[in-house]
Amino acid sequence: MAKSPVSGFPGHVIANEEGKAELSWKDRFAALRNLPAFFRMIWQASPGLFLGNAAVRLVRAAMPALTLYIGKLIIDEVVQLSKQAGSGTDWLWTLVAAEFGLAVLSTALGRLTSLIDGLLGDLVTNRTSVRLMEHAATLDLEQFEDATFYDKLERARRQTTGRSFLLSGVFGQVQELISVGFLAAGLAVYNPWLLVLLLLAVIPAFIGDNYFNQKSYSLSRSWTPERRELDYLRFVGASDETAKEVKIFGLSNFLINRFRDLSGQYYRKNQSLSIRRAAWGTVLTIVGTVGYYGAYVWIVARAMNGSISIGDLTFLAGSFRQLRGSMEGILLQFSSLTQEAVYLQDLFDFFEIKPLIHSPEKSLLFPQKIQQGFVFENVGFKYTNSDRWALRNLSFNLTPGEKLALVGENGAGKTTLVKLLARLYDPAEGRILLDGHDLRDYDLLDLRRNISVIFQDYVRFKMSAGVNIAVGDIDARTNQSRIENSAERSLADTVIAKLPGGYEQQLGRSFGKGVELSGGEWQKVALGRAYMRDADVLILDEPTAALDARAEYEVFQRFSRLTEGKTAVIISHRFSTVRMADRILVLENGRLLEIGSHQELLEKEGRYAELFQLQARGYQ
Numbered sequence: 067m068a069k070s071p072v073s074g075f076p077g078h079v080i081a082n083e084e085g086k087a088e089l090s091w092k093d094r095f096a097a098l099r100n101l102p103a104f105f106r107m108i109w110q111a112s113p114g115l116f117l118g119n120a121a122v123r124l125v126r127a128a129m130p131a132l133t134l135y136i137g138k139l140i141i142d143e144v145v146q147l148s149k150q151a152g153s154g155t156d157w158l159w160t161l162v163a164a165e166f167g168l169a170v171l172s173t174a175l176g177r178l179t180s181l182i183d184g185l186l187g188d189l190v191t192n193r194t195s196v197r198l199m200e201h202a203a204t205l206d207l208e209q210f211e212d213a214t215f216y217d218k219l220e221r222a223r224r225q226t227t228g229r230s231f232l233l234s235g236v237f238g239q240v241q242e243l244i245s246v247g248f249l250a251a252g253l254a255v256y257n258p259w260l261l262v263l264l265l266l267a268v269i270p271a272f273i274g275d276n277y278f279n280q281k282s283y284s285l286s287r288s289w290t291p292e293r294r295e296l297d298y299l300r301f302v303g304a305s306d307e308t309a310k311e312v313k314i315f316g317l318s319n320f321l322i323n324r325f326r327d328l329s330g331q332y333y334r335k336n337q338s339l340s341i342r343r344a345a346w347g348t349v350l351t352i353v354g355t356v357g358y359y360g361a362y363v364w365i366v367a368r369a370m371n372g373s374i375s376i377g378d379l380t381f382l383a384g385s386f387r388q389l390r391g392s393m394e395g396i397l398l399q400f401s402s403l404t405q406e407a408v409y410l411q412d413l414f415d416f417f418e419i420k421p422l423i424h425s426p427e428k429s430l431l432f433p434q435k436i437q438q439g440f441v442f443e444n445v446g447f448k449y450t451n452s453d454r455w456a457l458r459n460l461s462f463n464l465t466p467g468e469k470l471a472l473v474g475e476n477g478a479g480k481t482t483l484v485k486l487l488a489r490l491y492d493p494a495e496g497r498i499l500l501d502g503h504d505l506r507d508y509d510l511l512d513l514r515r516n517i518s519v520i521f522q523d524y525v526r527f528k529m530s531a532g533v534n535i536a537v538g539d540i541d542a543r544t545n546q547s548r549i550e551n552s553a554e555r556s557l558a559d560t561v562i563a564k565l566p567g568g569y570e571q572q573l574g575r576s577f578g579k580g581v582e583l584s585g586g587e588w589q590k591v592a593l594g595r596a597y598m599r600d601a602d603v604l605i606l607d608e609p610t611a612a613l614d615a616r617a618e619y620e621v622f623q624r625f626s627r628l629t630e631g632k633t634a635v636i637i638s639h640r641f642s643t644v645r646m647a648d649r650i651l652v653l654e655n656g657r658l659l660e661i662g663s664h665q666e667l668l669e670k671e672g673r674y675a676e677l678f679q680l681q682a683r684g685y686q
C-alpha cells in the first residue's frame with residue numbers, strides 16, 4: 067500500500083481539512099503558542115529592527131496618559147489663574163510647551179513605528195518565502211500530487227505575504243496593553259468602579275466581533291479548494307500558455323461561467339456574513355456607547371458638586387474615552403490576531419511536513435562504475451488516492467551499459483517505472499536493487515545526481531537558452547563550453563544559433579524580449595540537459611516525440627555513440643527508435659508482458675510484433 071504522504075503530521079489546531087472547522091476559544095488560545103515562534107522569525111529577520119521597534123513602542127505607550135495628565139494640569143492652572151489675577155504664568159506656558167513637545171514626538175514616533183513595521187514585514191516575508199521554497203524542495207513528488215497537501219501548501223504560501231499585519235498587530239497590541247495600564251491606573255485612583263463600567267462598555271462588541279471572525283475564518287478555510295480552483299480558472303482564462311486552445315476551442319465562456327458561478331457562490335456566502343456582522347456590530351457598539359455615557363454622567367455630576375476639579379473632569383473623561391478605544395482595539399485585535407495566529411499554524415504545519423523518501427542514516431554512495439546493474443524484484447506501485455496498481459509484479463534486470471526501451475500503450479506504466487528507478491517514488495511492493503543493494507540504501511541526492519532523466523513533460527523554463535540546458539547540472543551553469551558541448555550533442559546548437567541573443571536569449575514570452583521555440587526546438591534544448599549531466603544512467607521519456615524524422619534519426623545516431631558504456635532507458639512510441647535498443651520491455655496495464663531484443667520479440671509474434679507491424683503498415 068502506498069502510504070498517504072500527509073497522514074501522521076503533527077496535530078492541527080483545526081479540526082479537519084474539509085472545512086467544517088470552527089475556531090473555539092481553546093483553539094484561539096492554543097494558537098497563541100505560535101507567537102513565540104513567530105517572534106523568533108522576526109528576531110532572526112533583524113534583531114536591530116526588532117529591538118528598535120520594541121523601544122519606540124514602549125515610549126509611545128506612555129504618551130496618551132502623560133498627554134491627558136498634562137492637559138488636566140493646564141486646565142487646573144488656567145482655572146486657578148482666572149481666580150487669582152496677577153499671578154505668574156510661567157508654569158502654565160511650560161506645561162503648554164511640554165504638551166506641544168509630546169504631540170510632536172508622538173507624530174514622529176508614529177511614523178517611525180510604521181517605517182520599522184514595514185521594513186521588518188518585508189524582511190520576514192522574504193525570509194519566509196525562501197524557507198517555504200527550501201522546504202518544498204525537500205518534499206516528495208507524491209506529496210505534491212496530493213490535493214490535501216496542495217491546499218496546505220496554498221495556505222502556507224498565503225502566509226508568506228501579509229505577515230506585516232500580524233507583526234504590527236502583535237507589537238501594537240503589546241503597546242496598547244502598556245498604554246491601557248497607565249490610563250487604567252489613573253482612572254482607578256479616582257474610582258475603581260469606572261473600570262468595571264468600562265469593561266461593560268467594551269465586552270459586548272468584542273463577543274460579537276469574535277463570533278463573526280470565527281464564522282469568516284471557517285468560511286474562508288472551507289473554501290480553500292474552491293479558491294485554488296478560482297486561481298486556476300483565472301490563470302487558464304488569461305494566460306499565454308493557454309490562450310491558443312482557449313481560442314480554438316472557444317473555451318472562454320465555459321471558463322468565465324465556471325468562474326462566475328464559483329466566485330458568485332463565495333460572494334453570496336460572504337455577503338450574508340458581512341451584512342449580519344455589520345448589523346450586529348452597530349447594535350453592540352450602541353450598547354457600548356450607553357456604558358460610556360453612564361460613566362460620563364457620573365464624572366460630570368462629581369465635577370458639578372465640586373468633588374473633582376475641572377481638570378480632573380477633562381482627564382477622567384479623556385482617559386475613559388481613550389481607554390474605551392484602546393480596550394476595544396485590544397479585544398477586537400485579539401480575535402483577529404488569534405485568527406492570524408491560527409493561520410500561522412498552517413505555515414508551521416507545512417514546515418513540519420516531512421518527506422517520506424529520504425536517505426537512510428548510513429547511506430551508500432552511487433557506485434563509481436555500475437557492476438551488476440539494476441534488478442526489479444516483484445515491484446508494485448500504486449499512486450496515492452488511486453486504487454489501481456500502476457505497476458505490479460514487475461521483475462526484470464537492467465545490465466550495466468544496456469539500452470532498454472520501454473514500450474506499451476498509454477497508461478501502461480512506463481513513466482511510473484522510470485520514476486521508481488530515479489526514486490521519485492518508492493515501490494509499495496517488492497524492491498529495486500542496484501548492484502545488489504536496495505535503492506533505498508543509497509544516498510538520495512547522490513543517486514539522483516547519477517541518474518539523468520528527461521521527462522516527456524519536461525519544464526520549459528522561462529529563462530535563458532543557456533540556463534535551460536545548464537539545469538541538467540546547475541552548478542556548472544557558468545561552464546559555457548560544457549553547455550555548448552551538450553547543445554551540440556542534442557542538436558540544440560542549431561536552434562540556439564538562430565536566436566538573436568544566442569545562449570543568453572530569454573526563452574518563452576513571459577518576460578522581456580523572450581522568444582518562443584517550436585515543440586521540437588524545445589525538445590532539443592531539453593535533451594541537452596541529459597548530456598549536461600554526465601550521469602552513468604540516462605533515462606529519456608519520449609525524447610524524440612516532437613522531433614522531425616531527420617532530427618530523430620540524427621539524435622539517435624549520436625545517442626548510441628554518446629551513450630556508449632552508459633545504461634539507458636528510453637520510452638518511445640516510435641518503433642524506429644525502439645528497435646535500436648538492446649532489449650525491449652513491453653508493459654501492459656502495469657505488468658510485464660514481454661522482454662527481449664527486437665528480433666526475438668518479432669519472432670515471438672506477441673504483442674510487440676503486433677504493435678510493430680501495426681505501425682510499419684501505416685508507413686507502407
Ligand SMILES: Nc1ncnc2c1ncn2[C@@H]1O[C@H](COP(=O)(O)OP(=O)(O)OP(=O)(O)O)[C@@H](O)[C@H]1O
Nearest residue numbers: 211449452456474475476477478479480481482483
Ligand atoms: N501522478 C499520478 N497520480 C495518479 N495516477 C497516476 C499519476 N501518474 C500516472 N498515473 C496513472 O498510472 C498509470 C500509469 O501511468 P504512466 O504515466 O506510467 O503511463 P505511461 O505508460 O507512461 O503512459 P503514456 O504512454 O501515456 O505516457 C495510468 O493509469 C495513470 O493514470
